[in-house]
Amino acid sequence: MKIVKYLGIGVLIVGALLAAAYFVKSNSKSPITYDTETPFKTTIQEKSVATGKVIPEDEVAIKPQISGIIGEILVEEGDVLEAGDLIAKITVVPNEQTLNTARGRVSNARISLGNAEIEYKRNKELFDKGVISAQEFNNIELTHNQAKQELANAQSDLQIIREGSAGGSSSANTNIKATIAGTILEIPVKVGDQVIESNNFNDGTTIASIADLSKMIFQGLVDEAEVGKLEVGSPLKISFGAIPDKEFDGELKFVAPKWNEEEETSSGVIQFRIEANVFMEEGYFIRAGYSANASLVLDKKEDVLAVKEALLQFDKETEEPYVEVETGEQEFERRDVETGISDGINIEIVSGLSESDRVKVWNKTEPLKKQ
Known part of the structure; x- marks a missing residue:
């Protein structure tokens, strides 16, 4: 009876040990099955x-050659003009003091x-009679x-003050004409406004601004x-918020050699101005x-070995990149790698991997358990 009793106890102990071993083994396995990807x-x-x-x-900027009052505006913003087209007419209003001085000079x-x-x-008469010499008469x-x-x-100065020009050609100054072919971008004045001529002491009043909208440049900050890393002459792609799903070709033409305080961001990042030619295409109107x-x-870089940047991990102490490479079924080892350039999605692998390696997709999450 004692033998049977001890035998039963032994069976229970062995069973308990086997159950414990199975429990430990099953819990030591990762609940996640990791996928792998190969370099390419x-x-x-x-x-x-x-x-x-x-x-x-x-x-x-179109500015007048004479001061006066805007008498008539003959165009609107957005109109396309040729060089020499009439934009506005100025009525000369002479200064009373200047006019009075000119009249006195004539008198x-x-x-x-x-x-x-x-x-x-x-x-x-005296010279004809031979009384005075030729030198004296000359x-x-x-005199x-x-x-x-x-x-x-x-008299000419008086006419200029009254009419804006001498010799009957007052229209040359009072008629404001386009100096280049292009589109009227802005007319900052209206009929009745007083305008000032452009001279050495004053920029003058802008009557209108004109530009050729077929020749545009991009101006931005880097x-x-x-x-x-930028080189003048490099190609680039330009997109506009007003024209979705369309990119225009461009070429870098200028990189500012000096930082401007106005071009510093609120975060303190120093930025430099760049300019690029925009190659326009038919059917598109750029404002x-x-x-x-x-x-x-x-x-x-072309034809380089790469992996998805999301596969990289970084050492907590050295911050150096590494990946985990499959050595057996769901078994992985750490492999340090040297990286090159990246486009934000794929990253160049300079050394540490080959095309045959299978790299662990390490950031896979555990599926939610059903409740």
Whole structure:
């Protein structure tokens, strides 16, 4: 009986040990079955995106050659003009003080001429009789001619003040014409506004701004970490918020050599201005000031070994990249790798992997248990 009793106890102990071993073994297995992916050959482009706007390559401000009042505006914003087309007309309103001074100058010139004519006629008779020498008469004649010229000059100045021009050609100054062919972008004045002529002391009032909208440039900002990789002449792609699903080709034409304080972001990042030609296409109308993004290629490598960037892991201490490579069924080992350029999705593997390796998709989550 004791033997049977001990035998039964032994069976229970062995059974308990086997059950415990099975429980430990089953719990030591990972509940997740990891997928794997293999490295592949591809072309990788490292890109940067510059934000900015598109503006006309040449924008001309039309300014008057004479001060006055806008009497008539003959065009509207958006009109397409040829060089020489009439934009507006100016009515000359002379300054009263200046006008009075000009009138006084004319009166003085007439008085001087009258006196010079009397002297000229009297000395002409004396010269004809041989009383005075030719030299003396020449001086009298010169004074007479100068008096006539002074009167003519004074009368011309008076006409310019009254009408805007001399010799009956006042329309040359009072008629404001387009200096280039293009589209009217803005007319900041209206009929009745007073305008000031452009001179050495004043920029003058802008009557209208004109630009050729078939020649546009992209103007944007690039971070200092990327500006050193840019090369003038490099191709780029430009997209507009107003024209979805369409990219225009462009070419980098300028990279600012100096940072401007106004181009610093609120986060303190230093940025540099760039400009690029935009190659226009038929059927698309680009308005000045459209917001735009330019995609620039900083680096490009063809036919390189790569993996998806999501497969990389990073050492907590050294922050160096590594992957886990399958060595058996759901068994993996760590493999340190050296990486190259990345496009944000795929990353170049310089060393550490071959095309035959199977890399663990490490960030797979455990499926939810059914309740």
